[in-house]
Amino acid sequence: MKLYDYPYSSAAYRVRIALNLKGQTVEAVPVDLREGRQCSADYHALNPTGLVPSLDTGEGLLGQSLAIIEYLDERFPEPPLLPAGAFARARARSLALQVACDIHPLNNLRVRQYLERELGASEEQKLAWYHHWLRLGLDALERQLAGSGSLFCCGDTPGLADICLVPQLYNARRFGLDLAPYPRLVAIDTACQRLEAFANAHPDHRRSDE
Amino acid sequence: MKLYDYPYSSAAYRVRIALNLKGQTVEAVPVDLREGRQCSADYHALNPTGLVPSLDTGEGLLGQSLAIIEYLDERFPEPPLLPAGAFARARARSLALQVACDIHPLNNLRVRQYLERELGASEEQKLAWYHHWLRLGLDALERQLAGSGSLFCCGDTPGLADICLVPQLYNARRFGLDLAPYPRLVAIDTACQRLEAFANAHPDHRRSDE
Structure with a gap:
């Protein structure tokens, strides 16, 4: 492939x-x-x-x-990247989609370019936009995940929701968002980063084929 | 439920x-x-x-x-709302996600409100924004679907991709987008609207429980 x-x-x-x-x-x-x-x-x-x-x-x-x-x-x-059972699978997909639909599409490069070029947004306004949608999304994720004591988003093995969360937190740090209000999300991210599958996928990882 | x-x-x-x-x-x-x-x-x-x-x-x-x-x-x-086979299922999901990630989140109410309240966008600018993301998304969908002679997006039974496309075309009409460049998408929409499942879900349908 x-x-x-x-x-x-x-x-x-x-x-x-x-x-x-x-x-x-x-x-x-x-x-x-x-x-x-x-x-x-x-x-x-x-x-x-x-x-x-x-x-x-x-x-x-x-x-x-x-x-x-x-x-x-x-x-x-x-x-498996999804848990067993229709409801548990749907919940994992719902967490993933909260990142993939409600945060990421609003903050990607082409949108920030449109804000600047077509609407004349300043750097400060673009950053406020970025943080606004990030915060809304992460606030909701933290609330949904805070109660569970599991290692990852949906249990003790990593899956679809973690796969979406980790790159979003990488972006959040890159754009200077304070992650102190999200202890549960940060703990999940830390658990993921310990795994080779996540560490080797990181944007800063020097891949052997390069 | x-x-x-x-x-x-x-x-x-x-x-x-x-x-x-x-x-x-x-x-x-x-x-x-x-x-x-x-x-x-x-x-x-x-x-x-x-x-x-x-x-x-x-x-x-x-x-x-x-x-x-x-x-x-x-x-x-x-x-079933997805076809058989991993690749065909993924293709159907990909079409659905093009609506759900690349068009809809950029154009929903909370985003239009932000553009107006925080960035001072005019009605004209908000409409240009709306049409911009719609066109980008629909252009890509039309190109991917134009070749196939099937009744719906992925074959001759309706499924996930149609379920996402139809409400998006409803919004496109509501916001005055010219659909002439999208004959294949309009044909799929027409086929869907003939089905009770779609017609009864329409926003203007007077539901019996109301």
């Missing part, structure tokens, strides 16, 4: 973690977002959304990190 | 379609977004994200429309 990847893409970071958890090695094809490579005709011919990541599965190309991760979980069932 | 619902919430509209396709009748609890009821302490105690819809499943409360729909699909397998 081939992953169209960019180290600082939060969605690509999710897929790298999932591939590592599944023990799958893929060929990495860099798509440099700073240089606008995702907007090239070549990349659009592969993935018409012009978004990163894409996974060339061998059966065809897939976009959308959560769809890719569910695909990996169905094709390589061990270790 | 109990659905915390609002007719004009695009995410709630998705869940109403899915419930109808599954033949499930639920108690509807209105949460009036115009009156800000989603921000009440009562609703936040149920769903800390303060977003609509929520489904009280009997096993617990679920938020996030896509997680709810996957739950319904696992709990009530017939008729």
Whole structure:
């Protein structure tokens, strides 16, 4: 398989973690977002959304990190990335979607560029926007997870919700959000970072193929 | 089951379609977004994200429309809302997520309110924003679906991708987007609207329990 990847893409970071958890090695094809490579005709011919990541599965190309991760979980069932039971699975998906729908799309590069170029937002206004949606989302996640004593979001093995949370907290730190109000989320992040699958997917990790 | 619902919430509209396709009748609890009821302490105690819809499943409360729909699909397998085979399922999820992550979160009410209140965006600027993300998303969907001759997004039975597409096209019309560049999407929408499950979930449908 081939992953169209960019180290600082939060969605690509999710897929790298999932591939590592599944023990799958893929060929990495860099798509440099700073240089606008995702907007090239070549990349659009592969993935018409012009978004990163894409996974060339061998059966065809897939976009959308959560769809890719569910695909990996169905094709390589061990270790499972979702718990057993319809309700527990849905709860894990709900936590993941709170990151993937309610925080990340509002804060990604193309949106910050629009705010600046089309609406004349200042650096300060862009940062306030970024922190606003982050805080709303993280506040809700902290409240939902605070009660449980488990190591990860949904039990004592890492899964889909953790895969979405960790890159979002990486972004939160990168953009200077104070994480003191989120002790439970930070504890889950710390537990994840101890695992090779997460550590090796980190944007700052120097991958052997580079 | 109990659905915390609002007719004009695009995410709630998705869940109403899915419930109808599954033949499930639920108690509807209105949460009036115009009156800000989603921000009440009562609703936040149920769903800390303060977003609509929520489904009280009997096993617990679920938020996030896509997680709810996957739950319904696992709990009530017939008729299936996802095709057979890991790749086909992932492709259907990818189309759905293109609506749920890349279009809808950028255009919902709370974001338009932020643009106006915090960034001083005019009505014209808010509409340009709305159309911008819609067009980007619909352009990509049209290109991915144009080639196939199937009745719905993923074959000849309606499923997850159609469930996300139809409410998004409803919003596109509501906000005056010209749909002429999207003949394939409009044809899929027309096929869906012929089905009772879709027609009865429509925001303008006068439900018998009202």
